[in-house]
Amino acid sequence: MIGLLGKKVGMSQLFDAEGQQIPVTVVEAGPCFVTAVRTKEKDGYVAAQLGYDVVKEKRLTKAEMGSLRKANLAALNLLKEFRTNDISNLSVGSELRADNFEVGEFVDVRGISIGKGFQGVVKRLNYKGGASKGHGSMFGRVPGSIGAQAGGRGCRKKVRKGKGLPGQMGNEKVCVKSLKVMKVDAENNLLVLKGSVPGFEGGYLVICSALKGGKRNPWKVRGGKQESSKETPAAASKTENPPEGTKASS
Secondary structure, eight states: OOEEEEEEEEEEEEEOTTOOEEEEEEEEEOOEEEEEEEOHHHHSSOEEEEEEEEOOGGGSOHHHHHHHHHTTOOOEEEEEEEEOSOOTTOOTTOEEOGGGSOTTOEEEEEEEOOOOEEEOHHHHHOOOOOSOOSTTOOOSSSOOOOOOBOSSTTOOBOOOTTOOOSEEESOSEEEEEEEEEEEEETTTTEEEEESOOSSOTTOEEEEEEOTTTOOOOOOOEESOOOOOTTSSHHHHHHHHSOOTTOOOOO
């Protein structure tokens, strides 16, 4: 299994050869950097830990920054381990991009769903609600009876475990399985996936090879190690801007 970390950019649409509309989601996948490699001999399992999204160092704890400095990497906001069978071409600091996936491949996408606050059972659990709409009806968008009388008169009601009730809706881990990869733009770190993915625009996502129908491709590594925390994508973009008082050449 291979995987990448990314962000949800937004939804769009494509048209096939027959003119049929296909809803798609654009995902920014990478660049990710290998922050640690787990081996069977040392750790008891085989995995690769990836880091994504360069941020300011003050946003991380000292422990997190310490482990990243040992790997000679910049401050990365999201860390995630991927269990894999082959780590022969991976090393700490290796860069991984969207071209680890191919057009036509199927992937599983995990994320945090959009939170919708406290909701009733009709919206949260698709309850039908009461049938009576007359004046004085007390049975509308309510769950109804939540349990039978336990014991004799005056005893407390016993609510069975797992009974659906009003409560928090959304803001939970969701996995959407077997989404087809429609397009891959490795230079801009973009994946176009058929259908929708969980979360809001800008939310973090975990993209990995689908358990059902996914390919078992080897990792594709681009470039070598990140030389220092100063040579991060964020720092490189700052150097491209001309200093104050000067004009950029046209």
